[in-house]
Amino acid sequence: MASKSDQLLIVVSILEGRQFPKSSRHELVVQAKFDGEQLATDPVEHKDKPQFCTELAWELDRRTLHQHRLQRTPIKLQCYAVDTVTSAKESLGYIVLDLRSVQEVKQPPKWFPLLSSKYKKLKPEILVSVVLENDTKQAPDQFKAKEAPPRQGSPRFSNLVTGPLAAILKEDEGYHQIGPEDRCIDLFVLSVTVAFATKLEQLIPNTMKLSQEGSEFFFYYTLLGNDITSEPFxxxxxxxxxxxxxxxxxxSSDSVLRAYLSQQPNLQIHLCCGNHSLGSTEISFSGLLKGGVEFERQPATVEGAFTLVPPNRAKLKLPAIPPDLQPTLGVSITLRREGVNPQLGSPGKSVDGSPVKKGSVSPLPPRSPPPEQRPCTPLSPRRSPIPSHDSPEPRHASLHTESEAESLLEDPGLAQPIPAVAGPSVPSDGQVHIQLEAPVSSVSVSAPKISIPSSAHHFCFSMDLRSIRDMDVGFPVNCTLRYSYQFFGSVAPIMTNPPVEVQKNMEVFLPQSYCAFDFAALPHQLQDTFLRVPLVVEVWHKDPTARDLLLGTVSIQLSHLLASEKTRFLGPSGQQHWRQTFSDRIPVMKARGPNEKVAELCYVTTLEDLGLVKAQDIVISESLQNVPPDPQRTGPPPQKHHSVPAAPDEPPGPRETLEYKAALELEMWKEEQEDLFDNQLKQKELSHMKALAEEWRKRDREREALVKKKEMEYNLLEEQLQKTLADLEKRERLLAHAEMETQRLQREMRAEHEFSMRELQDSGRRLREDCAHQVELERSKVRQLEEERSRLQQQTQDAENKYKQLEKEFQQFRDQQNTRPEIRLQSEINLLSLEKVELERKLESTTKSKLHYKQQWGRALKELARFKQREQENAMMRLKKQQQELEHMRLRYLASEEKEAVKTEKQELEEIRNELNRLKQQEETRPWKDTAGVPQNDSADDHLSRLLEERDTLLRTGVYTHEDRIIAELNRQIQEAMAQRGGPHHQ
Structure with a gap:
């Protein structure tokens, strides 16, 4: 395993989002997946800027991190929209984080856009930060009970160290094995002695009420995985x-044991009251290895008075306790070779034969709650249920301490309905002690007992959650109810099972909703608890595809049950008992959001008072667990039956009859029971008075200790207050000086402000004058531009009129030229020649194209046969893409050709104009009849030749055909040009 410094945390902080659409029906959830492990944020509102504010972390060591970086393992964040009605999830996009860029130095968060986003127009983003942190362990001032070793039937070992050494329990042989069995054969004894304690009253918090937690204190620590508690005081x-x-x-062996102790964490000893740790101290095992002590000859010892430190003094910033008032604890830790005289005080007797005083313990079975939630003391009397003979599992592990008694009493199986009271084993106001027979173990314990108070009553409370109706949450609910009430002796929740489907406007009866609790408590404790603590029932929605949803809660006031009418009933032995029953329908309020009603719950509660339990001390053994005691032990003893001798024949007297003797014996027994009852009442009264007096003296001493503690704290606070007053006076003088300086600065700032305002006014006036002058200049320029515009419009109108006149003259001139017969014949000859040339070119082009297409088709067939099987689909896609590109290229080329044609026509028009001007100039010098026809015909022939050349060039490229638009346009222009040339011949 990696060392502590090698342990790292990959922390992904998902802070907020932006550019999300708003949706009232959906919620946003971000799921992060890394190395096969998936974490998720809590659902948030689906709005424009959702606030996630969640940190997700994965544990790993540096070697694993290096492997992930080499393999480029990504961290993938998937964003979902969850429908609040149907719980359906829809993917909105994802983000991939590169692990190689993550550093141990904290980097500022970055905005990451969602890839493959559903909202493509909005482009949503999420603010994410990734950092590597050292995996720090739990602080020493936090109280946490250790996990106990496994029960019988589970593996018999536990790794207690982080290195290669481990302590393996050999329960059959009564020791822990450390190291290899063939080499480590020496036996050692490790002992921890709690000797004395002083100034413990300094550890009581001001906010803690001892009456609520119980008045018993004890010490708790863990030795090789075994939870150990001392006798209460x-x-x-x-x-x-x-x-x-x-x-x-x-x-083990000497060297292996030294290496094992050097790896062990410090021994933490806690002073506990109820479920709270009032203070703790730490003792290092490394002190046993100092000085070169040889375990073969003498024991190694660490002893002294250690200071108990409150768990939260540093966090709450409380004043430090003076050295003369610090609470201390005397502890001695001894490690010796078995057989070496430990030279301790009065030796006791342990299971393995080693001298030991009372308080030694054995390994404990595991607890059902996790170690963080496990209290360090047994349950208080009012939480302890009466043991039942049909307990879920036999308790035959090994000798147990008070912590195991608590573990057994808090077993979730005991919270189930108890069919009958197995015996009057009722806990007392003190701590519960249980002694169980067990095989030989490596750790021993003194014989505990159960002390029963004389005034304790046997109660039976039952709860029946009948039905639920009017469920109004907007969707069908798989309903299950859950509650727990620690006063009845079980911290495990009671749940209705299986879940039932509840819809709107319907009432459903809940299955397996009846549960009964048998417990013992004092009547005033029962009344006080029922009046103060309500029973809270939670209504859950069981979703097989998502996390369970808490719909609402309902608080049942058990004080109504105490106010209900009492009815009598007879027990199985004829005893008279009392029963109270209460039923009601109460609303279930929404768990989150506004305080609204979501359903209505019908329930029935019953409380049975089964009378007093006879005060006694019980030692529990296996025989008591396996054989249920007589349920009539609390009732009167059975009547004695005497053997009566046979009567003579004469009738007996009235005092000699069996009925008379039985009645007389019954009366005598009644008087005897009355006397016994009176004596018991007197003894109870005396014991109660003594207990009250002792309790009064004890509370008085505690109040005095608290008063002394408060006086000390008030003195410290008074010193702090005086120091604070001196600081305040000094600050007041500094503030007065600062105020004078501030007033001076205000005067200077005011003068500077007035000067700057005057300058601003002058500059504003100058700017206004400059602006007015500029506006006047611009207006004059606008008038001049208007006049120029009118003049240019007139010139344009004159030019257009002149152009129209010239165009009309040119049309007349053209008509005159077309009427000449020789010109018309020459045009027809030229046209036929051009058509002949064109047909020859077409024939040659068609022949070449046919041969070329045959060759190309042969190559294509060969290529298709070679690649058809493996790339048919890809070829089709590429072909489709190429067709689209060719179409786009054809359209672009067509557009460019059209633009070129327009440009060419404009140039031709310009040449025609130039030619007209030139002809007009020639007309002035010589008759137009001699020379006019030849240039006109030459220009038309050139234009027709150019059009034919362009068309043939486009056809020879193989891209265009006769059906294309640009070829059709060229053909049309050619026909027009030919028609213009041949016009005079057809007239």
Whole structure:
């Protein structure tokens, strides 16, 4: 395994998003996947700027990180839109993060756009930050109980160190094996002794009420994975408890054991009250290895008075405790070779034969809750259920401490309905102690007992969640209900199973909704708890494809049950008991958002008072667990049956009859029971008075200790207040000086402001004058431009009139030229010659194209045969793409040709104009009849030849055919040119 410094965390911070559309029906969820592990954020509103504010982390070491970087393992973020009604998920896009760019230095977050986004127009983005952090372990001031070793039937080992060494429990032989069995054959004994404690009242927080947590205190620590608790004590001012030593046998060698102890974390010892740790101290095992002690000859010892530190003093910034008032704990840790005299005090007797005093413990079975939630003390009396003979599993592990008693009492199986009371084993106001028979183990414990108070009552509480109706959440619900009430002795939740489907405007009866709790408590404790603590029932929606959804909660006030009418009933032995029943329909309120009603719950509660339980001390063994005791133990003893001798023949007297003797015996037994009852009442009264007096004295001492502690804290606070007042006076003087300086600066700023305002006014006036002058100049320029515009419009009109006149004259001149017969014949000859040439060119081009196409078709068939099977689909796609590109190229080329044709026509028109001008000049010098026809015919022939050449060039490229638009246009122009040339001959 990697060392602690090699452990890293890849932390992906998903902060917020932007450019998302708003949707009231959907919620946004981002799922991150890395190395096969998937994490997700909580659902947020589907709006323009969703706020995720979530950190997702993966654990790995540096070697694994290097491998992922070599393999380019990505971190993929997938964004989903979840329908709040149907719970359907729709992918909106994804983001891929490169692990190679992640550094241990924190980088500013970046905006990443969603790839393959559903909203392509909006282009949504998410703000993400990725960083590598060191995987720091739990702080030493946080209290956390360790996980216990496994129960019977599970693997018999536990790795307690991070290195190659591990402690393996050999329960049958009674020791822990550290190192290889063939080499490590020496036996050692590791002992921890809690000797004394002082100034413990300094650890009581001001906000803690001891009446709520119980008045018992004890010490808790873990030794080789075994949870160990000391005997409870009540007085914190002068704690009076016997020194307790816990020992464990270890089979190893000197060198291996030294290496194992050097890897062990510090031993943490906690002072506990109920489920709370009031303070803790740490003792290092490395002290056993100092000084070169040889375990063969003498034991290694670490002992002294260690300071107990409150768990949250540094976090709450409380004043430090003076050295003379610091709470201390006397602890001794001893490691010796088995057989070496430990030279300790009065030795006790352990299971393995080593001298030990009471308090030694054995390995414990695992707890069902996780270690973070496990309390360090057994349950208080009012939470302890009465043990049942049909417990889910036999308790025959090994000797258990008080922590295991708590584990057994908090077993979720005991929270199920108890059909009958197995015996009057009711816990007392103190701590529950259980002694179970077990095989030999490496750790020993003293014999605990169950102490039962005389005034405790046996109660049976039952809850029946009948039905639920009027469910109004907008979608069908797979409904299940869950609740827990620790006062009944079980922290495991009670759930209705299986889930039932509930729709709007319907009532559904809940399956397996009845649960009964048998427990023992004092009546005033029951009333106080029912009045203060409501029973909260949660309504959940079980979704097989998504996370369970909490729909609402309902608080059931159990005080209504106490106010209901009491009815009598007889027990199985004829005893008189009391029963109270209450039923009601109450609304289920929405869990999140506004306080709205989402459903209505019908329930029935029943409380049965089964009377007092006889005060006694019980030692529990396997026989008590396997054989249920007589359920009539709390009732009167059975009547005695005497053997009566046979009567003579004469009738007996009235006092000699069996009925009279039985009645007399019954009356005598009644008087005896009344006397016993009176004596018991007197004894109970005396014991109660003594307990009240002792409790009053103890509370008085605690109040005095708290008053002293408060006085010390008030003195410290008074010193801090005086120091703060001095600082405030100094700050007040500084503020007065700063105020005078501020007033001076204000005067200077005011003068500067007035000067700047005057300058601004002068510059504004100058700017206005300049602007007025510029506007006048622009207006004059506009008038001149208007006059120039009118003059240019007149010139344009004159030029257009002149152009129309010239065009009319040119048309007349053209008509005159076309009427000459010799010119018309010459034009027809030229036209026929051109047509002949054109037909010859077409024939040659067609022949060449046919041969070329045959060759190309042969090559194409060969290529198609070679690539048809493996690239048919790709070839089709490429062909389609090429066709599209050719079409685009043809269209572009056609457009360019059309532009070129237009340009060419414009040039021809310009040449015609120039030619007309030249002809007009010639007409002035010589008769036009001699020379006019030849240039006109030459120009038309050149134009016709150019059109034919362009058409043939385009056809020879093989890209165009006679059906294309540009070829058709050229043919039309050729026909027009030929028609113009041949016009005079056809008239």
């Amino acid at each position: 009540h007085n914190l001012i002068s704690p009076n408890f016997e020194p307790e030593r816990a020992s464990v046998r270890i089979r």
